[in-house]
Amino acid sequence: MAVSTIILAAGQGTRMHSDLPKVLQPLAGRPLLAHVIELAEGVGGDAVYVVYGHGGEQVREALADHDVRWVPQAEQFGTGHAVMQAMPDIPDEHLVLVLYGDVPLVSRLTLGALLKAAGDDVLAVLTTEHGDPTGYGRIVRGEDASVRRIVEEKDASPEVAAIREINTGLLASPAARLRKWLDALDKDNTQREYYLTDIVALAVADGCTVNAVRTPASDEVLGVNDKLQLAEVESAYRARKARELMQAGVTLSDPVRIDVRGTLACGRDVFIDINAVFEGDVTLGDRVRIGPNVLIRDSELGDDVEVRPCSLIDGAVVAAGCTIGPFARLRPGTQLAESARIGNFVEIKQSDIGACSKVNHLSYIGDTTIGRDVNVGAGTITCNYDGANKHRTEICDGAFIGSGVELIAPVMIGANATIGAGSTISKNTEAGKLTMARCRQATVPGWKRPTKK
Ligand code: UD1
Numbered sequence: 001m002a003v004s005t006i007i008l009a010a011g012q013g014t015r016m017h018s019d020l021p022k023v024l025q026p027l028a029g030r031p032l033l034a035h036v037i038e039l040a041e042g043v044g045g046d047a048v049y050v051v052y053g054h055g056g057e058q059v060r061e062a063l064a065d066h067d068v069r070w071v072p073q074a075e076q077f078g079t080g081h082a083v084m085q086a087m088p089d090i091p092d093e094h095l096v097l098v099l100y101g102d103v104p105l106v107s108r109l110t111l112g113a114l115l116k117a118a119g120d121d122v123l124a125v126l127t128t129e130h131g132d133p134t135g136y137g138r139i140v141r142g143e144d145a146s147v148r149r150i151v152e153e154k155d156a157s158p159e160v161a162a163i164r165e166i167n168t169g170l171l172a173s174p175a176a177r178l179r180k181w182l183d184a185l186d187k188d189n190t191q192r193e194y195y196l197t198d199i200v201a202l203a204v205a206d207g208c209t210v211n212a213v214r215t216p217a218s219d220e221v222l223g224v225n226d227k228l229q230l231a232e233v234e235s236a237y238r239a240r241k242a243r244e245l246m247q248a249g250v251t252l253s254d255p256v257r258i259d260v261r262g263t264l265a266c267g268r269d270v271f272i273d274i275n276a277v278f279e280g281d282v283t284l285g286d287r288v289r290i291g292p293n294v295l296i297r298d299s300e301l302g303d304d305v306e307v308r309p310c311s312l313i314d315g316a317v318v319a320a321g322c323t324i325g326p327f328a329r330l331r332p333g334t335q336l337a338e339s340a341r342i343g344n345f346v347e348i349k350q351s352d353i354g355a356c357s358k359v360n361h362l363s364y365i366g367d368t369t370i371g372r373d374v375n376v377g378a379g380t381i382t383c384n385y386d387g388a389n390k391h392r393t394e395i396c397d398g399a400f401i402g403s404g405v406e407l408i409a410p411v412m413i414g415a416n417a418t419i420g421a422g423s424t425i426s427k428n429t430e431a432g433k434l435t436m437a438r439c440r441q442a443t444v445p446g447w448k449r450p451t452k453k
């Protein structure tokens with residue numbers, strides 16, 4: 001059956017105590033709702049509907065990249081009412097999958113099982129066993145163990161409240177039936193809301209089967225209502241990512257101290273030390289070693305690259321065998337060719353560094369092309385910005401730049417040229433020659449230090 005997915009995301013999230021709508025609160029650096037939409041996209045259904053309300057425009061803007069149909073629910077009259085808003089566009093012969101904007105960790109496997117358990121005359125609900133069922137709807141089964149209804153905690157008798165099997169809220173239902181059941185809902189309950197959960201009893205009354213798909217992994221169905229639960233979900237996400245990496249052969253010095261906020265692809269025998277953060281799309285080649293306290297964003301590191309402690313790598317392409325850091329910063333547009341070395345307190349931006357070249361200490365290299373086997377001395381600065389425009393520096397193969405040199409762009413240093421330490425270079429220099437641009441050292445005869453009067 002074709003699937004239409006409805007994501008319920010209109011709730012306010014009062015308990016967040018935040019100006020940011022709940023479904024925009026970040027999980028692994030991206031809005032909760034983005035995770036759920038991707039989950040829905042992964043199902044491969046026909047269309048994804050997002051029922052939104054609180055923070056409406058802000059929510060739509062933040063997720064504008066996604067191909068979803070936005071359905072407003074101006075006032076929140078309950079989960080049943082929310083689903084009703086999306087139903088007019090959904091064909092009768094579809095299966096409707098209901099997801100929650102604040103339940104982001106459900107696996108594809110679980111959703112697959114839920115969809116498989118539903119059918120033309122079959123409603124499937126996702127449940128789990130909970131040590132502390134407080135706050136959840138309880139799954140009430142008959143003597144034959146079949147599901148009879150769902151009772152919200154606020155409407156539960158003590159016997160029902162003692163039930164440990166809870167409603168995760170996620171369900172799959174045939175659209176035609178769902179439409180009919182939704183029409184029959186009333187607000188005859190403690191919260192004066194249209195409860196989506198009441199469709200279970202209606203399905204049973206209709207002679208339909210209700211399948212409860214019980215997921216054993218209760219962290220999959222963790223919901224986010226406050227910052228504590230947000231942190232719990234973040235840590236479950238972190239653990240999941242760490243597990244995936246280790247299962248793929250990556251060595252983590254401590255699986256609770258790595259954050260993957262995006263996709264991280266690793267080669268063989270990669271080692272990652274503590275407090276590494278990966279954002280966006282990152283690729284690490286074989287035998288890459290990442291030191292402690294490193295942030296890598298949208299970058300590609302080749303085989304045998306070593307990143308030493310406390311380095312920041314953003315938008316860089318690093319070829320095999322390079323060494324970076326400690327305390328290095330590679331900014332977007334940096335490309336390092338094979339076996340280049342970038343040392344401590346070095347910042348590189350929009351620059352190509354040739355094979356086996358070294359920028360080892362305290363330098364700024366911006367808008368520069370460096371050839372191969374170049375040595376850039378400590379404290380060298382490319383002066384790339386004249387206050388209005390950026391200019392390029394070119395340093396050709398084999399050049400040796402002494403310490404403390406300023407290269408005023410646009411400027412070119414010839415191949416195998418040597419630049420004397422402390423020079424301020426503003427004109428192109430000849431290949432193979434020594435160039436210096438600094439005052440000659442002089443000793444002033446007869447000079448006396450001033451003394452206090
Ligand atoms: C709901 C279920 C409960 C289940 C629990 C799981 C009902 C009546 N109860 O309770 O059985 O155990 O989830 O977390 O369904 N929403 C809207 N519009 C509304 C109301 C809610 O979009 O008018 C959205 C919320 O943003 C949220 C989701 O629906 O994403 C669930 O709503 P919430 O009020 O949190 O339901 P619970 O009372 O937790």
Ligand code: CA
Pocket residue numbers: 223225
């Ligand atoms: Ca909830």
